[in-house]
Amino acid sequence: MRLRxxxxxxxxxTPAVALLLLFLAGPIAYCAYxxxxxxxxxxxxxxxxxxxxxxxxxxxxxxxxxxxxxxLVFTVLSSLVGQNTLGLALASLMQRASKPVRxxxxxxxxxxxxxxxxxxxxxxxxxxRREGTLNAILDWLHLPTQNWLFTLPILAVSFANVWRGxxxxxxxxxxxLNEIPKEITxxxxxxxAGGWRRMxxxxxxxxxxxxxxxLMLNTLQTLSVFGLIWVMTRGGPGxxxxxxxxxxxxxxxQKSMIGYGTAVALLLLVVGSLFSLVYMxxxxxxx
Amino acid sequence: MPxxxxxxxxxxxxxxxxxxxxxxxxxxxxxxxxWVILSALDPHAxxxxxxxxxxxxxxFDAVLKPDITYxxxxxxxxxxxxxxxxxxxxxxxxxxxxxxxxxxxxxxFLLTILFATCLPITAxxxxxxxxxxxxxxxxxxxxxxxxxxASQLPFAIWLMKNFMDGVPKELxxxxxxxxxxxxxxxxxxxxxxxxxxxxxxxxxxxxMMWGNFFVPFMxxxxxxxxxxxxxxxxxxxxxxTVVYGQLAAFSVIYSTPVILLYVLVARRLGGGFAxxxxxxx
Numbered sequence: 112m113r114l115r116x117x118x119x120x121x122x123x124x125t126p127a128v129a130l131l132l133l134f135l136a137g138p139i140a141y142c143a144y145x146x147x148x149x150x151x152x153x154x155x156x157x158x159x160x161x162x163x164x165x166x167x168x169x170x171x172x173x174x175x176x177x178x179x180x181x182x183l184v185f186t187v188l189s190s191l192v193g194q195n196t197l198g199l200a201l202a203s204l205m206q207r208a209s210k211p212v213r214x215x216x217x218x219x220x221x222x223x224x225x226x227x228x229x230x231x232x233x234x235x236x237x238x239x240r241r242e243g244t245l246n247a248i249l250d251w252l253h254l255p256t257q258n259w260l261f262t263l264p265i266l267a268v269s270f271a272n273v274w275r276g277x278x279x280x281x282x283x284x285x286x287x288l289n290e291i292p293k294e295i296t297x298x299x300x301x302x303x304a305g306g307w308r309r310m311x312x313x314x315x316x317x318x319x320x321x322x323x324x325x326l327m328l329n330t331l332q333t334l335s336v337f338g339l340i341w342v343m344t345r346g347g348p349g350x351x352x353x354x355x356x357x358x359x360x361x362x363x364x365q366k367s368m369i370g371y372g373t374a375v376a377l378l379l380l381v382v383g384s385l386f387s388l389v390y391m392x393x394x395x396x397x398x
Numbered sequence: 399m400p401x402x403x404x405x406x407x408x409x410x411x412x413x414x415x416x417x418x419x420x421x422x423x424x425x426x427x428x429x430x431x432x433w434v435i436l437s438a439l440d441p442h443a444x445x446x447x448x449x450x451x452x453x454x455x456x457x458f459d460a461v462l463k464p465d466i467t468y469x470x471x472x473x474x475x476x477x478x479x480x481x482x483x484x485x486x487x488x489x490x491x492x493x494x495x496x497x498x499x500x501x502x503x504x505x506x507f508l509l510t511i512l513f514a515t516c517l518p519i520t521a522x523x524x525x526x527x528x529x530x531x532x533x534x535x536x537x538x539x540x541x542x543x544x545x546x547x548a549s550q551l552p553f554a555i556w557l558m559k560n561f562m563d564g565v566p567k568e569l570x571x572x573x574x575x576x577x578x579x580x581x582x583x584x585x586x587x588x589x590x591x592x593x594x595x596x597x598x599x600x601x602x603x604x605x606m607m608w609g610n611f612f613v614p615f616m617x618x619x620x621x622x623x624x625x626x627x628x629x630x631x632x633x634x635x636x637x638x639t640v641v642y643g644q645l646a647a648f649s650v651i652y653s654t655p656v657i658l659l660y661v662l663v664a665r666r667l668g669g670g671f672a673x674x675x676x677x678x679x
Contacts, residue, residue, distance in 0.1 A: 120499045123580070124507075127492035127551055130484070134526075134548030135514065142525035150528065201423060207409075207416040216424040223427055225660045226607035229627050230649045234430035237642070242445045244429050274427065306412075328516070334518035338611035342631075356520045363524040372524045379521040387516035391509065 134223050139380065146374040152367035165374035175375065177350055178358035182334070185269050190333040193273035193327060198280020199237055203310070205281075217281070224278030232342030235271035239343070260344055264352035268340045272333060279332075280325050287321035288314070299396070320393065327390035334383055355379050434646045443643035457647035465630075467651060474625035474652075477540060477614065478607040479545030484595065485603045488547065489554035494584050496555070497562035499568075508559070514552035523616045530617060537619040546613060550603045557602070561595025562588060601663045605656045626652045 117164065146165060150158035169175045201220065205213045223231065238244050239259040246256040259267045291314065297307050315322070337356040340346065346353035353361070355375060363372025405436070429447055437443035438457055440450035461467050496504055527536070527546060535541030569591070570583045589596060607613075611627045618624055630652065633645040 117501065120495050120501070121503075123491035123494050123584075124496075127488040127555060128546065130488060130548045131514070131551055134545050135522075138522045138526045138529050139517075141529050142522055145525060145528060197423070201420065202414040204420050207412050208420050209413055209417055210475050212417045212420055216420045219424050219427050219431065221660070221664075222431060222657060225605065225657055226653050227611075227627055227656065229611045229630050230434075232647060233630070233645070234434055237433055237445045239431045240445045244433060244446045247446045258618040269415070274430065276668075284423075331516050331518060335518035337520050337625075338615075341611070359521070359524060363527075369524060369528055373528070376524050379518055382514065383518040383521060384513075387513050390516055391512055394512070 142373055142377055142380065145370055148370045148379040149368075150363065150370040150373070152369055158370065161370070165371050166378075168371065169378070170372060174350060174353075175358060178353050178355045178375075181265055181352065182354040184265055185272070185336075186330055186333045188266070189269040189272035189276070190329040191326065193269065194276045194280045194329050194333075195322075197273060197277045198325070199284045199322075201277065201281045202284035203314070205285060206288055220278045220281055222382075223274055224276065226275070227340040229342050231275045232271065232339040234337075235267070235274060236343045239267045239270075261348055264344045264348065266345055268352050271339055271343060272336060275339065276329065276332060280329060283321055283325045284318065287318040291317050322379075323393045324390060327386055327393065331383055331386050331390075334379065429462050437643055437646035438650045442642055443646060444644060449669050457641075457643040458651070460641075461648045461651070462667055464563040467626075467648060469622065470624060470629035471652070473539075473623055473629075474627065475607060476574050477542055477625050478604050480539075480543040481550065481607050482600055483606045484543060484547035485554045486548045488551060489558045489599060490584070490589060490596070492551075492555050493558035493562050494580065494588070498567065498580075508556070511552045520612055523612055527616050536617060537623070539618075539623060542614055543618045545617060546607050546610070549613070550601065550606060554599050554603055557599050558595065561592045561598070562607045564595070565591045598663055601659045605659060608656050626678050660671050 147160055147162060148158040149164070169342070179371045186393060199266040201216070205217070208216075226234075240246075241256075241258040241260075243259075245259065249256045257263075295313060295317075296309060299313055304312070335356060336354070337360070339355060340352055340357055344352045350358075356379070359372045359375040359379065361372075363369050414645065433445075436447060436450055439453045440448070441452060441454045441456060443450075443457070485597045495501070502622070530536040530541055530545075535544075565588050570578075570587055573583045573587055609627060612626050615628050618628070621629075626648075630645075630648060633648065634640055
């Protein structure tokens with residue numbers, strides 16, 4: 112009787128669970144399987160189990176290590192430093208700014224975030240090109256210009272990711288700052304604590320949970336960026352902006368080594384899962 | 399000077415400084431956006447921000463053709479509309495028992511969902527491709543819709559459950575005593591009461607799918623089926639020299655729906671958007 116009631120109640124869950132199992136858990140399990148095979152796209156009837164071969168190859172492959180390094184640079188620069196700090200700065204400036212300025216600036220930053228990934232990539236491509244806006248401004252200021260997408264591709268795509276992703280941090284931090292009771296900051300102000308000291312000793316400790324969750328989510332987002340980089344540089348020139356998702360794509364499709372590409376995907380998934388677990392620990396009291 | 403006045407004047411100064419700081423950042427943010435709007439109207443658009451030498455709608459005229467704009471946008475609409483519908487229906491159904499009934503399985507299920515919310519979906523696209531080839535779902539619209547829905551579901555269920563928790567249970571209990579089934583009380587009582595919540599989940603899912611490039615890029619092969627997020631690539635390469643004005647015009651047309659949808663939802667819920675709730679759990 113009780114079992115039957117439980118089953119009836121769980122019935123509405125079935126469509127969602129079926130979709131999740133078939134199209135999300137299934138591929139992840141399949142991923143964990145083919146990462147250990149030598150599956151290729153063409154010219155091979157059967158794939159065979161090769162154990163850890165793909166992973167051994169990866170850690171000896173300079174192109175893979177290069178992609179790991181670039182992913183690290185891209186994540187640290189654009190997510191940890193860029194989006195996070197700029198988001199916090201914007202949110203705290205907005206606390207003091209006048210309403211019209213707040214509305215306009217918020218609108219612009221959020222528009223950059225809502226734009227489709229490919230459009231954002233294309234806009235920043237135009238911005239950084241040799242004939243683009245950035246060089247026009249530098250030229251006007253009599254500063255040296257350069258072909259940014261060629262000389263500093265990873266910096267250009269990192270900047271693009273900051274442009275696109277900062278709004279999220281800004282929203283998270285705005286919400287967090289609004290929850291700090293006014294009396295506390297005012298008391299500190301009357302006691303003569305300057306802006307930086309208030310930030311360091313009062314604001315940051317009070318929003319540390321938001322900082323943690325924001326860093327996690329930003330990092331996870333940034334780990335899986337593909338379209339933005341693809342549109343701007345295709346991972347090039349050479350492989351100087353080839354982060355792991357682009358490396359994975361190249362191995363699997365341009366070089367037809369699905370097994371190897373999937374092994375890289377599995378590593379990415381494992382790193383993502385670790386971040387995801389940390390994120391859940393940060394939230395653990397709330398479920 | 400008394401403390402109060404001193405504080406107030408200091409505050410005015412700080413407000414001006416904050417305004418100035420924000421405007422500087424906004425200027426940097428606005429440049430790429432200004433480029434796309436100006437170039438779309440410029441008969442001689444290049445790659446840099448410039449005041450157009452005469453305004454024209456020629457760029458829009460040139461791209462507003464079936465093969466360039468209408469077909470890809472229609473494809474986007476079918477893919478994202480289908481995906482969103484599936485996501486919202488499944489998420490609403492799934493959220494109901496999670497929100498209404500106590501069970502020992504709720505917590506593990508919700509934790510799994512939360513965990514899945516954070517997984518980098520990009521990483522599984524290669525195995526998804528391999529799997530889709532195997533089960534003959536590659537290059538099919540329905541396959542892509544299913545995957546879109548599955549990838550968006552964890553977050554949608556999570557968000558939907560949180561909104562549903564905000565609807566008091568007492569209202570349904572009356573309906574239950576009158577003999578209404580769970581499904582009836584969900585559709586007639588709970589969902590109408592959480593209209594803004596459903597709107598947020600719908601718009602958010604739609605916007606995420608509309609902008610997604612990698613999923614259709616991997617799962618669809620036939621050019622005729624490509625949504626706008628992928629077909630925009632045709633402006634480079636295939637057609638010889640890039641006509642920047644047309645590319646900009648297309649970008650404007652393609653981006654406008656999601657920006658309007660976002661504004662619609664953001665207004666309804668106040669600037670913070672419900673994502674704050676999602677982030678806090």
